[in-house]
Amino acid sequence: MKSSYYKERHSRSINILRGDLTVSPDHALFPIFLTVRAEDNSKAISTAREYYTKIENDVKRLFSDITLSTGSYQEQHKTKVSAKVFNKQDSEYLQVDIAFHLRVPLLEEDFWERSTKVSRILDCLKVWTDKYKNHGDIHITTNDPGFDVRDREKYREEISEGIYEKMMNTITVIAKREQKKPRVKEVTGSTEIECHVINISKAILSMQLNFIVDFVDE
Numbered sequence: 001m002k003s004s005y006y007k008e009r010h011s012r013s014i015n016i017l018r019g020d021l022t023v024s025p026d027h028a029l030f031p032i033f034l035t036v037r038a039e040d041n042s043k044a045i046s047t048a049r050e051y052y053t054k055i056e057n058d059v060k061r062l063f064s065d066i067t068l069s070t071g072s073y074q075e076q077h078k079t080k081v082s083a084k085v086f087n088k089q090d091s092e093y094l095q096v097d098i099a100f101h102l103r104v105p106l107l108e109e110d111f112w113e114r115s116t117k118v119s120r121i122l123d124c125l126k127v128w129t130d131k132y133k134n135h136g137d138i139h140i141t142t143n144d145p146g147f148d149v150r151d152r153e154k155y156r157e158e159i160s161e162g163i164y165e166k167m168m169n170t171i172t173v174i175a176k177r178e179q180k181k182p183r184v185k186e187v188t189g190s191t192e193i194e195c196h197v198i199n200i201s202k203a204i205l206s207m208q209l210n211f212i213v214d215f216v217d218e
Contacts, residue, residue, distance in 0.1 A: 171213055180215035 168184075175182040 175215055178215055179218070181218045183214045183216055185212045185214060 171182045171184070174180075
């Protein structure tokens with residue numbers, strides 16, 4: 001016989017866990033793992049489908065060029081659905097795990113456009129967890145310890161300013177050593193930018209500035 005506590009508190013629960021985000025030169029992959037626990041198979045599957053559809057609709061509404069597809073991170077051609085039966089307080093419930101990912105095309109975009117798109121996705125993921133958190137008998141947890149995507153712009157500016165300042169200092173040192181006057185002809189940003197977010201908690205942004213400098217007689 002199922003306890004009243006189980007009926008009230010454990011009739012249905014959902015966990016959304018976000019995996020590592022990776023960005024390559026042509027696309028970004030955002031793995032998401034949806035876990036549903038329910039009293040029976042049909043309820044678990046219907047709940048999983050309900051929330052997958054909610055996320056899918058959000059993606060279509062906000063990002064027209066982003067693909068949402070089921071499948072594990074390593075085996076994107078497969079739909080990864082696994083079910084487990086647990087015993088809790090003399091009752092059984094079914095857990096259904098679904099892994100899917102967002103595929104974000106980043107072709108022919110410069111660093112700023114790519115970074116902005118990545119930031120929007122991270123912000124959207126945070127909105128989902130906030131939106132469905134403590135919603136009735138739905139419980140959503142995330143492995144995000146509080147990474148604030150709004151700080152990305154500040155970090156980006158600090159990184160670019162820091163690189164520029166460091167390079168200019170190096171150019172000045174070289175000029176003094178060679179007893180020349182530095183003349184910076186061009187400063188360009190590299191298109192090969194890597195952005196890797198580890199567990200959504202630590203962002204590593206690497207960018208490259210190319211300096212073309214002439215050293216002329218004073």
